[in-house]
Amino acid sequence: MPHDRISALPTWLLSRANLRAQRLLHGALAAAGSRGYHYRILAALEHDHLSQAELGRRVAVDRSDVVATLATLESDGLVHRSPDPADRRRNVVRLTPAGRTELDRLDAVVRSVQDEVLAPLGPEDRRRLASLLARLGDRMDR
Amino acid sequence: MPHDRISALPTWLLSRANLRAQRLLHGALAAAGSRGYHYRILAALEHDHLSQAELGRRVAVDRSDVVATLATLESDGLVHRSPDPADRRRNVVRLTPAGRTELDRLDAVVRSVQDEVLAPLGPEDRRRLASLLARLGDRMDR
DNA sequence: CCTATTTCAGTGTTACTGAGATCG
DNA sequence: CCGATCTCAGTATCACTGAAATAG
Numbered sequence: 001m002p003h004d005r006i007s008a009l010p011t012w013l014l015s016r017a018n019l020r021a022q023r024l025l026h027g028a029l030a031a032a033g034s035r036g037y038h039y040r041i042l043a044a045l046e047h048d049h050l051s052q053a054e055l056g057r058r059v060a061v062d063r064s065d066v067v068a069t070l071a072t073l074e075s076d077g078l079v080h081r082s083p084d085p086a087d088r089r090r091n092v093v094r095l096t097p098a099g100r101t102e103l104d105r106l107d108a109v110v111r112s113v114q115d116e117v118l119a120p121l122g123p124e125d126r127r128r129l130a131s132l133l134a135r136l137g138d139r140m141d142r
Numbered sequence: 143m144p145h146d147r148i149s150a151l152p153t154w155l156l157s158r159a160n161l162r163a164q165r166l167l168h169g170a171l172a173a174a175g176s177r178g179y180h181y182r183i184l185a186a187l188e189h190d191h192l193s194q195a196e197l198g199r200r201v202a203v204d205r206s207d208v209v210a211t212l213a214t215l216e217s218d219g220l221v222h223r224s225p226d227p228a229d230r231r232r233n234v235v236r237l238t239p240a241g242r243t244e245l246d247r248l249d250a251v252v253r254s255v256q257d258e259v260l261a262p263l264g265p266e267d268r269r270r271l272a273s274l275l276a277r278l279g280d281r282m283d284r
Numbered sequence: 285c286c287t288a289t290t291t292c293a294g295t296g297t298t299a300c301t302g303a304g305a306t307c308g
Numbered sequence: 309c310c311g312a313t314c315t316c317a318g319t320a321t322c323a324c325t326g327a328a329a330t331a332g
Contacts, residue, residue: 005185005188005245005249006182006185006186006201008272009252009256010163010256010259010260010268010271010272010275011163011164011166011167011252011255011256011259013272013275013276013279014156014159014160014163014259014275015160015163015164015298016202016275016278016279016282017156017160017275017278017279018156018157018159018160019202019279019282019298019299020278020279020281020282021152021153021156021157021278022153022157022321022322023299024153025153026320026321035320035321035322036321036322037321037322040148043147043148044148046147051289051290052289052290053288053289053290059148060158060161060323061322061323062322062323062324062325063289063290063291064290064291064292064293064323064324064325065322065323065324066290067290067291067292068291068292087288087289087331087332088289088330088331088332089288089289089290089330089331089332090288090289090290090331091289091290107147110151110153113153114151114152114153117152117153117156117278118152118278119281120277120278120280120281121274121277121278125274125277126152128270128274129152129271129274129275129278130150130152130155132263132267132270132271132274133152133155133156133158133159133271134155135262135263135267136158136159136162136163136259136260136262136263136271137155137158137159137161137162138262139162139261139262140158140161140162161322161323164297164298165323168296168297177297177298178297178298179297179298193313193314194313194314195312195313195314202299203298203299204298204299204300204301205313205314205315206299206300206301206314206315206316206317207298207299207300208314209314209315209316210315210316229307229308229312229313230306230307230308230313231306231307231308231312231313231314232307232312232313232314233313233314
């Protein structure tokens, strides 16, 4: 094999597996008329109403991208922004009823992609992989 | 936990772990004055002289990005392109001596990043992870 | 004074698409 | 005519930076 320097590298294996997963995910979300940031942000709002900064921290979306994504989601009637009376720097972001419906719709899409991504692995290997990946990703303080 | 819909998703765990790995990798390559595509393409040329199309296939870089990357590498004197006499559609791409030196230099950078990425795991878990990721990434025909 | 939040504008890498010209 | 290669130009998502305005 000519490119052994690369093919055994953990960062390579990780990026290949992730590329395949993200292709499937983005393809499915695009077919549903949505995108990754939209799903992430709607999902973060499922239980709580949050400020934009807190929202971005929870789903690891940059403050700047939160603004742009919320502008789209709000103009589509999926979320609602209102000034926080307790701290007037903040916006309180909530899911609208239409937003909750959209979240459920996208969630079905996302769940079905998980099975497709994990198709090569049995149940036990799926659990092992999840556990190993979680340990790698936990050190994400930056 | 408020965003359980996301935090247990394999595609989420994969993207988080990969983001951390790529941040470390790109940071280290940038500090060394290089980038991911440059390393990948130099590494692919280690043993063989290849056409651009074959090169792109081996390290999964799009034909279009191969052109742009080779233009930079060639102007830096790291690779050499010449028309293939046997098939005049093709360019034969070879590493120059300076290119081989650069590959060795970048290789040291990349290797040290692997240890940093895998720091949370012991030797046995590292092998398991590599094996599981390889099985996920193998289905990359598209 | 310093920090946090929201917003805007812009950058960067990776990944990808479409089309033209050349050649087998 | 079809298919492969190289090139150019442009797009998309995600990730990120710097700075201004506002408020605690």
